[in-house]
Amino acid sequence: MPDVRVLRPGDEAALDAFLATYAETSMFLRANARSAGLTDRGEPMQATYVAALESGRITDVAAHCWNGMVLVQAPSHAAAVAREAVRRSGRGVTGFSGPWDQVIAARRALGLATVPTTKDSRDELYLLDLARLVIPPALAAGAVHCRHPEAGELELLVEWRTSFSVEALGAPNTPDLRRASRADVLLQHERGADWVLISGTRPVAYSVFNAMLPEIVQIGGVWTPPEHRGRGYARSVVAGSLLAARKQGVQRAVLFADPTNAMARAAYLAIGFRIVGDYGLVLLAH
Structure with missing residues (x-):
């Protein structure tokens, strides 16, 4: 099993290096982390970032944002990082954004697969x-x-x-x-x-x-x-x-x-x- 932990100031370079390999589907995660950092006080653009690490390298990330959105770039462990990000932030969930299959996995892991939605779309990228x-x-x-x-x-x-x-x-x-x-x-x-x-x-x-x-x-x-x-x-x-x-x-x-x-x-x-x-x-x- 991977090590799952909250990312802190000092982890920015490792986070961006991981997300850059999925640049087209990581824009919210990368831009928000660069503009607001990894400290979460609930202010605009901030989030609680949780990563899965294997042999010390980030393999998956979820962020629970100031506005309640859960952002995922988690090819292998979307459920684990999404659950921990929401647990550690203490906020309610308002939605999900990221690669479609990962959004499905995160939503299911948080017990929200059947909750009514105003938008539930597999968009074209x-x-x-x-x-x-x-x-x-x-x-x-x-x-x-x-x-x-x-x-x-x-x-x-x-x-x-x-x-x-x-x-x-x-x-x-x-x-x-x-x-x-x-x-x-x-x-x-x-x-x-x-x-x-x-x-x-x-x-x-x-x-x-x-x-x-x-x-x-x-x-x-x-x-x-x-x-x-x-x-x-x-x-x-x-x-x-x-x-x-x-x-x-x-x-x-x-x-x-x-x-x-x-x-x-x-x-x-x-x-x-x-x-x-x-x-x-x-x-x-x-």
């Missing part, structure tokens, strides 16, 4: 080498442009984030959701990870880098309001953000999306992404 990024014609011609949002636009983005959570994640539209949406919008803005597409003078689409490393970014929360759909705005906001990232030396981008969303799939494939695997996202009903 997309990867793009930014040297192969295809620029949408409207963006290339300057008919639209991409930038970070301004302070006066953040309340609009709270509305959009709330609508995204209802439509894409199955969340109930409650005051709690609006509060959570505002906190998320402000956090992404503070991190410089948010992007809007501008047509004329109006924002028409929104996207974030929900995990960022110097060489790779992960895209999430892509949203075009219904009244602006069908005009290629989603692909343009994603492509515009990646153009900016490429100028900063970022080499690759990943994202995961529901396979039933044909419009999203078409948008991502059109700008050069390819499907390389799967990724699990489970959100428990409260």
Whole structure:
């Protein structure tokens, strides 16, 4: 049996070396550990990290995050590390994220396999080498442009984030959701990870880098309001953000999306992404 223990400050290099071998499916784990460290005080981006080690080397990791999500990169011992991470954090579980089979194993180990969910999806995992990024014609011609949002636009983005959570994640539209949406919008803005597409003078689409490393970014929360759909705005906001990232030396981008969303799939494939695997996202009903 492996040695299962909590990771502490000083374990960062070993953790990142392990996760880098699964780079496309470890973005939340790597980015959060780099930005917030391995100490868990329940603050944004923090988590309790638990690893399985064999002969002193990390083979599996689970993190129970400040927001209740359980993140896994655990090819061999997902059940053991997930159980210990949740036990040691003392928090409730709100969902799971990671490679699909590992999400299933972690959820079952915690006795949550039959708990109702608002989202239970085996998403498609997309990867793009930014040297192969295809620029949408409207963006290339300057008919639209991409930038970070301004302070006066953040309340609009709270509305959009709330609508995204209802439509894409199955969340109930409650005051709690609006509060959570505002906190998320402000956090992404503070991190410089948010992007809007501008047509004329109006924002028409929104996207974030929900995990960022110097060489790779992960895209999430892509949203075009219904009244602006069908005009290629989603692909343009994603492509515009990646153009900016490429100028900063970022080499690759990943994202995961529901396979039933044909419009999203078409948008991502059109700008050069390819499907390389799967990724699990489970959100428990409260």
